[in-house]
Amino acid sequence: MSALLELENVSRHYAVSGGLLGLRHGLVRAVDGVSLTVDAGASLGLVGESGCGKSTLARCILGLEQLEGGAIRFQGRDITDWPQTELRRQMQMVFQDPYSSLNPRMSVGAIVAEPLTIHGLGTAAERKAKTLALLRTVGLDTDMARRYPHQLSGGQRQRVAVARALALSPALVVCDEPVSALDVSIQAQVLLLLQDLRTRLGLTYLFISHDLAVVGQICDRIAVMYLGRVVELGPAETLINDPRHPYTRVLLSAVPVPDPGHKRNRENLTGELPSPLNPPSGCPFHPRCPQVMDICRHEFPQAFSTGEARLAHCWLHKPA
Amino acid sequence: MSEILLDIRGLTTAFAAHTGAGGAVAKAVDTVSLTVRQGETLAVVGESGCGKTVLALSVLGLIPDPPGRVIHGQALYKGRDLAAMDEAELESVRGNHIAMIFQEPMTSLNPVFRVGEQIAEGYRLHKGASKAEADARAVEMLRLVGIPNPEERAGSYPFELSGGMRQRVMIAMALANDPDLLFADEPTTALDVTIQAQILDLMRELQRRRGSGILLITHDLGVVAEMAHQVAVMYAGQVVEQAPVAELFASPRHPYTQGLLASVPRLGQRRTLSPIPGMVPGIFNLPFGCRFRPRCAHAFGRCESCPPLFELGPGHSARCWLHDGAPLAEPVHCDHREADA
Numbered sequence: 312m313s314a315l316l317e318l319e320n321v322s323r324h325y326a327v328s329g330g331l332l333g334l335r336h337g338l339v340r341a342v343d344g345v346s347l348t349v350d351a352g353a354s355l356g357l358v359g360e361s362g363c364g365k366s367t368l369a370r371c372i373l374g375l376e377q378l379e380g381g382a383i384r385f386q387g388r389d390i391t392d393w394p395q396t397e398l399r400r401q402m403q404m405v406f407q408d409p410y411s412s413l414n415p416r417m418s419v420g421a422i423v424a425e426p427l428t429i430h431g432l433g434t435a436a437e438r439k440a441k442t443l444a445l446l447r448t449v450g451l452d453t454d455m456a457r458r459y460p461h462q463l464s465g466g467q468r469q470r471v472a473v474a475r476a477l478a479l480s481p482a483l484v485v486c487d488e489p490v491s492a493l494d495v496s497i498q499a500q501v502l503l504l505l506q507d508l509r510t511r512l513g514l515t516y517l518f519i520s521h522d523l524a525v526v527g528q529i530c531d532r533i534a535v536m537y538l539g540r541v542v543e544l545g546p547a548e549t550l551i552n553d554p555r556h557p558y559t560r561v562l563l564s565a566v567p568v569p570d571p572g573h574k575r576n577r578e579n580l581t582g583e584l585p586s587p588l589n590p591p592s593g594c595p596f597h598p599r600c601p602q603v604m605d606i607c608r609h610e611f612p613q614a615f616s617t618g619e620a621r622l623a624h625c626w627l628h629k630p631a
Numbered sequence: 632m633s634e635i636l637l638d639i640r641g642l643t644t645a646f647a648a649h650t651g652a653g654g655a656v657a658k659a660v661d662t663v664s665l666t667v668r669q670g671e672t673l674a675v676v677g678e679s680g681c682g683k684t685v686l687a688l689s690v691l692g693l694i695p696d697p698p699g700r701v702i703h704g705q706a707l708y709k710g711r712d713l714a715a716m717d718e719a720e721l722e723s724v725r726g727n728h729i730a731m732i733f734q735e736p737m738t739s740l741n742p743v744f745r746v747g748e749q750i751a752e753g754y755r756l757h758k759g760a761s762k763a764e765a766d767a768r769a770v771e772m773l774r775l776v777g778i779p780n781p782e783e784r785a786g787s788y789p790f791e792l793s794g795g796m797r798q799r800v801m802i803a804m805a806l807a808n809d810p811d812l813l814f815a816d817e818p819t820t821a822l823d824v825t826i827q828a829q830i831l832d833l834m835r836e837l838q839r840r841r842g843s844g845i846l847l848i849t850h851d852l853g854v855v856a857e858m859a860h861q862v863a864v865m866y867a868g869q870v871v872e873q874a875p876v877a878e879l880f881a882s883p884r885h886p887y888t889q890g891l892l893a894s895v896p897r898l899g900q901r902r903t904l905s906p907i908p909g910m911v912p913g914i915f916n917l918p919f920g921c922r923f924r925p926r927c928a929h930a931f932g933r934c935e936s937c938p939p940l941f942e943l944g945p946g947h948s949a950r951c952w953l954h955d956g957a958p959l960a961e962p963v964h965c966d967h968r969e970a971d972a
Contacts, residue, residue, distance in 0.1 A: 360823035361795060464910050465679075494678035495850055499894035499906035521823060524853075528896035528904070551899045565828040566898055567853030571876045575857070579832075580825050586779070 315351040320381035337588045341367040343539035354516040356530030363536040365519050369485050403476035407488035409468035413460040420456030426478040445474040466497035487519045527551050535559045538595040545621035555617040556625050558596045636812050636844040637667040641704035644689040657914040659685040661868040667844040674847045674859035682868040683848045687814045727757035730810035732818045736797035740789040746800045747785025754807050772803035777829045816848045864888050867922040874947040884949040886927045
């Protein structure tokens with residue numbers, strides 16, 4: 312398989328200024344030296360807690376953020392070399408909240424057809440036919456085209472958002488918490504749809520979620536982020552069943568298991584969540600890590616191999 | 632068995648539609664009977680619109696009238712009818728013996744007071760503590776809910792905090808007075824899993840130390856499995872199944888409960904999800920008979936009339952004709968629409 316998306320040492324920092332004189336008094340390293348590859352047709356899950364930089368990283372990939380360092384290549388070509396409209400056609404996004412991501416004053420048909428209109432694709436009749444086909448693809452009745460977002464349920468709205476994202480036949484779909492706002496039974500419907508679309512249309516997903524069970528269900532690979540860094544990367548199944556980075560272990564052990572007989576084996580975090588304004592030296596996880604060593608305080612570990620196609624940024628895995 | 636702290640008997644809360652529905656009245660909570668015992672957690676599970684939040688607000692007398700009103704039933708706290716208490720009595724009970732963690736922290740915190748003061752206020756009022764004691768308590772509570780720099784944060788206003796932090800302030804407020812009975816409405820839904828784990832530990836710790844009863848409202852079956860002793864599953868305003876937690880997960884009997892359990896992705900076990908088809912009906916537009924009938928794979932002729940809760944074993948009951956047997960002794964209210972059908 313060829314790489315569709317390559318990230319090399321990507322960084323995005325924000326200067327924080329404030330006070331009477333608007334002086335700059337800090338730097339938030341929202342994304343800090345991230346390297347990743349997503350193969351065509353694959354589905355990469357990006358997990359981590361709020362503020363870990365997963366959404367910022369997605370915005371960088373979509374070309375919505377100016378990078379401080381590093382490079383993002385899409386189909387082998389740096390994203391800054393792509394014409395904007397061309398890049399937009401190749402990458403689309405599904406957002407978390409289907410209540411705020413659809414224009415309440417546009418009909419469902421107009422919402423789904425909008426990308427086609429903007430890019431001037433096809434005649435009006437062709438656009439209409441394509442819109443109806445898209446609605447069918449996401450499992451909606453074609454009658455829906457005349458309705459407005461307020462007449463739809465949350466699950467139906469999210470299907471509309473998916474249809475809109477597919478309108479331009481993109482190669483990459485970035486899904487930012489696409490099922491977090493939905494009820495359990497509806498969430499399963501949308502997850503099945505996303506899985507099915509990926510196989511049918513050969514889509515590549517970058518799937519952002521805080522819900523590890525959802526990511527484990529839909530992704531083949533997972534990247535775990537902590538304070539702007541990717542700390543562990545590997546195939547979904549082995550990463551979940553045998554986490555190697557101490558943070559991944561803590562994160563997985565905190566997920567409540569829907570089985571009352573399950574023996575809780577929780578690794579509790581010590582210490583407080585560091586401020587991203589003033590991240591710890593060395594490995595950002597070291598103040599809370601149960602297995603901290605001296606070297607962790609001084610130097611961020613490079614990626615060490617922890618098994619087949621697996622990496623962890625952790626000194627514990629430094630080869631002897 | 633331990634003492635019954637909260638006894639909800641046939642509670643029914645109705646709402647009037649202002650417009651469009653021709654003055655229709657809908658029961659958001661329909662004849663719900665539940666008990667919470669000392670030291671026990673009862674989880675009320677269901678999807679949006681099933682009435683679980685309205686149930687908690689009805690018990691606490693917090694339903695705005697109009698448009699809503701409790702039209703049947705009662706809620707007894709240690710044998711005393713909450714609805715019959717006068718304002719002074721209620722005030723001494725609410726926030727002190729009974730506390731609630733609300734779902735929307737932005738609308739439940741006062742925007743013009745510092746969060747530390749808001750936590751301290753209840754403690755001073757109900758425990759007669761001095762200002763200094765109450766302030767110290769506020770900082771301690773902020774630390775317990777995992778807020779960094781609690782001394783500094785106590786001086787922040789709600790708008791200066793993130794959603795997750797505001798949620799934790801709400802939790803700190805509810806737990807500050809060591810309540811006997813805690814209502815927690817989706818207390819950890821907006822929080823990260825590691826913080827969620829801390830908060831759930833904190834609630835368990837309160838329960839262990841004080842023997843508190845908890846009525847936990849959630850849609851997260853993982854949280855249910857971890858916290859609950861008893862579970863009530865609600866659908867479209869009614870309890871459709873009730874059981875001790877282990878039994879509910881091991882042998883769910885109502886098709887809706889079975890559907891919910893089959894819809895949840897499980898960590899480390901990739902499997903084919905089987906979602907429940909269709910969607911939750913609105914309360915102004917309920918199907919006649921069994922309310923789950925249009926989505927149910929097992930629906931048959933009898934489902935066109937409203938099933939009662941059938942007793943299936945000790946503490947286990949399900950509102951489904953598949954389990955026709957001995958109905959629980961409860962007032963059976965059925966929808967008037969059934970007569971038209």
